[in-house]
Amino acid sequence: IHHITPWLLILKSNRFCLDASHKAGRNVHMHKDCHELPNQRWYMLDGNLVNLQDGKCLDYNLETNNVYMQECHDGRNQKWYFEDDTAYIRTEEDHKCLSMELNGHTDNINVIMTDCADVDFRKF
Structure with a gap:
């Protein structure tokens, strides 16, 4: 038996949560x-x-760097890892x-992929 324990992904800088939109296109944002x-x-x-909502996977568009939900596949743009340090x-x-x-928004902030830098709005 496989037991799955889902969790919230909370940004350290502002305590916003990673949120998959209910809307068409399934964009991902910080709420x-x-x-x-x-x-x-x-x-x-x-x-x-x-x-957990529908079993879709976090994906990112390599051309636009936008993060969105997509059917799961074995592509490396859907493979993720967390760095403890x-x-x-x-x-x-x-x-x-x-x-x-x-982008100046205060809620429902779009999620993208960027080069890593030591800033809190990239730390979970």
Whole structure:
């Protein structure tokens, strides 16, 4: 029997939670209100970050760096790892870091992949 324990992914800088949108296109954003609903609950399975809401995987577009939800596959742009010493969530594709987009919004902030730097808005 395989037991899955989902968790919230909370950004250290502002305590926002990684949230998979209910809307079409399934974009991923940082939401200021954390809750226990399935769209904010995640688990790791074979290197994939899977959303509890519908079993889709965190994915990122290599051309735009945008992060979104997609059917799970074995592509390296869907394989993730957490670095304990830095608190980064990185992709195996190019080792970029999961980050909120600095666009002036105060809620539902878009999530992108960026080069890693020692800043709190990239630490979970």
